[in-house]
Amino acid sequence: MIEARSLSKVYGDKTAVGGVDFTVQAGRVTGFLGPNGAGKSTTMRMIMGLDAPTSGSVTVNGVPFTKHAAPLREVGALLDAKAVHTGRSAYNHLLAMAATHSIPKKRVNEVIEMTGLADVAKKKVKGFSLGMGQRLGIAAALLGDPQTVILDEPVNGLDPEGVVWVRNLVKYLASEGRTVFLSSHLMSEMAVTADHLIVIGRGKIIADAPIKDIITGKGAVRTRVRTDEPDQLMHLLAGTGVSVEAQDHELLEVKGLDPRQIARAALDNHVMIYELTPLQASLEEAYMELTKDEVEYHSLITTGAPVPARTGGK
Numbered sequence: 001m002i003e004a005r006s007l008s009k010v011y012g013d014k015t016a017v018g019g020v021d022f023t024v025q026a027g028r029v030t031g032f033l034g035p036n037g038a039g040k041s042t043t044m045r046m047i048m049g050l051d052a053p054t055s056g057s058v059t060v061n062g063v064p065f066t067k068h069a070a071p072l073r074e075v076g077a078l079l080d081a082k083a084v085h086t087g088r089s090a091y092n093h094l095l096a097m098a099a100t101h102s103i104p105k106k107r108v109n110e111v112i113e114m115t116g117l118a119d120v121a122k123k124k125v126k127g128f129s130l131g132m133g134q135r136l137g138i139a140a141a142l143l144g145d146p147q148t149v150i151l152d153e154p155v156n157g158l159d160p161e162g163v164v165w166v167r168n169l170v171k172y173l174a175s176e177g178r179t180v181f182l183s184s185h186l187m188s189e190m191a192v193t194a195d196h197l198i199v200i201g202r203g204k205i206i207a208d209a210p211i212k213d214i215i216t217g218k219g220a221v222r223t224r225v226r227t228d229e230p231d232q233l234m235h236l237l238a239g240t241g242v243s244v245e246a247q248d249h250e251l252l253e254v255k256g257l258d259p260r261q262i263a264r265a266a267l268d269n270h271v272m273i274y275e276l277t278p279l280q281a282s283l284e285e286a287y288m289e290l291t292k293d294e295v296e297y298h299s300l301i302t303t304g305a306p307v308p309a310r311t312g313g314k
Contacts, residue, residue, distance in 0.1 A: 001026050001179055002047060002148065006056035008203075009042050016042040018203035019056060024181050026147075029174045031194030031211070032183040035291050039203040040183055041079075044152055047181075048077050060148050061179075072101045072144030078151045081137035086126035090117055090136050093125060097143055111139040116165070130157030138166070148179040155189060167193045191215075191283040201291050215286045223259050225252045226275035227266070233273070236265050253279070 002024035009017040017039040024030045034040045045051040047058050049065040057064070060075050068074045084093055094108045112121045115135040120128070128136065134157050141149055151170070155163045170193060174180045184190050190197075190211075197214050199207035207214055227233050230252055234244045242256040254262055259276050266273045 001062070002058065002060050002150075002181060003062075004043070004047075004056070004058040007043070007046060007053055007058050008055045009039075009046060009051060010054045015203050017046070017053075017200075020200070020203070020205050022198050022205055022208055024179055024198070025196070026179040027174055027177050028195040029170050029180045029182055029193055031190045031197045032181060032200070033190065033197060033287060034200035037202075038200045038291075040200060041152070043200065044077075044079060044150060044181075044183065047150065048075070048079065050079075070101050070144070072097065072103070072146065074144070074146055075148045075150065076141035076144060076146040077149070078134075078137040078141045078154055080152075081130075081133040081156075084125050084133070084136065087124060089122050089124055090128075090139075091121040093136065094139060094143060097140060101144055103143060107143060107145070111142050114142065115139040116162075131159060131162055134158055135162070138169075146178075148181070149173055150181045152183045153185065154182065155184065155186065163189060187282070187284040187287060199287070199290055201293075207290055211283065214290070215281050215283055217286070221256065221258055222279040222281065223254045223257070223262055224275060224277040224279055225254055225262060225273055226250055227252070227271060227273045229271050232269070233266060233271050236269055236271065237262065251275075 004020055004022050006019045006021060007017060008015065008019045020043070032040055032044070042051060046053050047060065047065065060068070065071060065075060088096070091108065091112065094111065095105065097103075098105070098108050112118055115138055117132070117135055117139060120132060125133070125136065134154060138151070138154060141151065149170070155166050158166065167189065170180050170182060174195070182190075182194065194211050197207060197209065197211050198205060199214070209217070224247075225233065228250055230246060230250055234246070234252065237244050237254060237257060242254070245253045247253055259278050263273070263276060
């Protein structure tokens with residue numbers, strides 16, 4: 001379990017994290033979301049003892065990370081996959097980590113096999129692709145067989161097979177009763193992986209709830225309606241807070257009315273409808289609604305504006 005109480009971090013005149021409270025429970029995958037600059041990385045660094053809080057506290061399994069006698073056995077983390085001595089092989093990197101906690105070589109071999117690195121374990125890390133580096137970072141996080149696992153953007157650079165593997169891995173770890181804290185910008189992946197979400201914006205917690213509650217709570221009610229009298233139905237449904245858009249000549253999408261209300265209006269006015277399908281809001285839609293006032297860096301695209309030419313680099 002991870003517990004933050006009045007946790008804050010201030011850099012000069014900038015508050016990166018402003019007195020947040022949250023609990024990451026064991027036995028479920030908790031997703032950590034927020035716009036760039038929201039305080040996600042700072043929060044994760046304070047959990048891992050890499051940054052000291054300005055005030056407040058954060059504990060892992062009841063103890064600050066730096067107070068654990070054998071931290072690798074308590075907490076496994078992937079915060080920066082590039083934080084590896086590039087002149088070492090993957091095997092030697094893990095072996096050196098294991099030696100600091102008296103972890104046997106057998107466990108090094110286990111995590112190498114588990115993460116699919118067996119064929120490249122003796123190669124130097126400097127030749128690794130981004131995806132291979134991510135796998136090595138995950139192997140390091142799992143090395144101590146920890147009760148708590150913290151992964152920042154774990155699927156970055158992975159191919160589809162690797163993405164599915166990470167998804168299944170974190171679900172399995174949670175099913176064993178472990179605490180799993182997962183950060184990602186991929187909403188589609190978070191939607192099928194996380195059980196619970198904590199959303200941060202401008203250093204404040206703006207949502208802390210089961211993922212289903214966040215989606216249903218922030219997504220507008222939408223319904224797909226098919227009728228051979230679309231113009232008449234659009235006129236009937238028009239009203240304050242209601243949006244009706246034509247998708248094609250017989251298909252409408254209605255926002256702001258539930259299917260029962262639509263069906264009643266059609267029936268009372270003798271309009272035939274032959275499809276009435278509730279549409280589930282996506283996590284991306286709910287997230288954008290939650291964070292629309294919390295984004296620190298805005299992009300602006302103006303229709304017809306030229307795209308700046310690339311002047312070099314990647």
